[in-house]
Amino acid sequence: MPELVRLYVKNIAFGFGLALAFVGLLLWFNVANLWHLISTSDVGYIALSLLIVFNTIVFAGVQFAISVMRLADDSDSSGGLRDYPGSPERIAIRIPVETIDTRTQRDRQLHRRR
Structure with a gap:
């Protein structure tokens, strides 16, 4: 079995346990009177199984995402900005910025024309 599939199955099992x-x-502390609703309903087993299935999906997805993110190589401490072969050089570009006074004067001239 491939390593990634094994990791996924392991995280599904862990998510199921969670x-x-x-x-x-939830049932022990009777949150939102959930224990009473499930135990007195004739289809309470369906609600219980859906709670378990959907929470398994959520917890397994989170566990798998965390484990995949932890697989990254920590040898590079550039914070995600890596220079790969063939990547363009980073060049500092000066961008002219208008001052507030210049913009205010230009706005006044535009309003006078209207």
Whole structure:
């Protein structure tokens, strides 16, 4: 099995465990009277399974994203600005900036023309 698939399956299993713990805590503390709603309904098992499935999707996605981001090579400390072969050189360009007084004078002239 490829390494990335193995990593994904491992994170799904970990997300499933987190989802079980999270839903268990939701029911234990009876958040929003959830325990009563699930235990007294005749289709409460569907609500419970959907809570677990959707929380598994969320927690597994977050776990996988964190683990993929941690796979990056930390040998480069440039903060993401890397010079790759064939990349253009960085050149400082001066951009003329108008002062507030110059813009105010120009705006006055435009308003006088109208």
